[in-house]
């Protein structure tokens with residue numbers, strides 16, 4: 694998979710892809726991430742990428758020219774399956790959206806800007822608008838990093854234990870059960886006995902029971918959606 698991210702503050706995207714799982718995914722050749730500085734596509738001598746909004750008192754808006762130039766340059770090199778724009782008024786991102794995106798070959802993520810982007814970009818270039826939640830960030834970069842992270846870890850081979858994405862919270866509509874590590878007894882706070890028993894079938898049953906209990910208690914709306922699929 695190839696992900697191109699277009700931003701006017703590319704420095705914000707440096708660290709998230711240089712460590713841990715996302716770094717290894719690139720080293721293994723499972724994903725290519727290319728960050729593009731919108732400023733490199735600005736044509737005026739000030740390299741400006743934003744301008745005042747028509748008809749508004751305040752607030753800067755990302756201009757169409759540098760974005761069009763950058764997108765066209767990328768599109769002349771390969772076909773993109775989606776051109777995503779990060780915005781609080783987009784479709785809310787969830788595990789299902791991450792699963793769908795992880796099946797694509799090439800995607801572009803255009804990072805939004807505080808006051809937004811010239812509407813003509815959204816109308817003519819963008820194929821999908823994504824919000825990572827009902828709150829406003831100062832730019833789309835952190836949202837782009839969140840989306841890319843959630844998608845990349847689902848690409849087969851990215852996680853060393855192939856099953857671990859399958860047991861993630863939300864993957865089966867349930868949130869994950871509690872986990873413990875050594876010591877089994879910390880100052881009298883004990884790990885549930887069953888997990889120390891070595892009885893795999895019983896442990897799996899306990900984990901499922903805990904997942905269901907947690908989902909019911911913590912995410913009642915999620916529980917309502919999936920309860921018909923549970924055998925209990």
Ligand code: ADE
Nearest residue numbers: 779780781824825830836
């Ligand atoms: N840009 C600003 N706020 C955002 C949000 N909640 N999701 C995606 N992009 C954003």
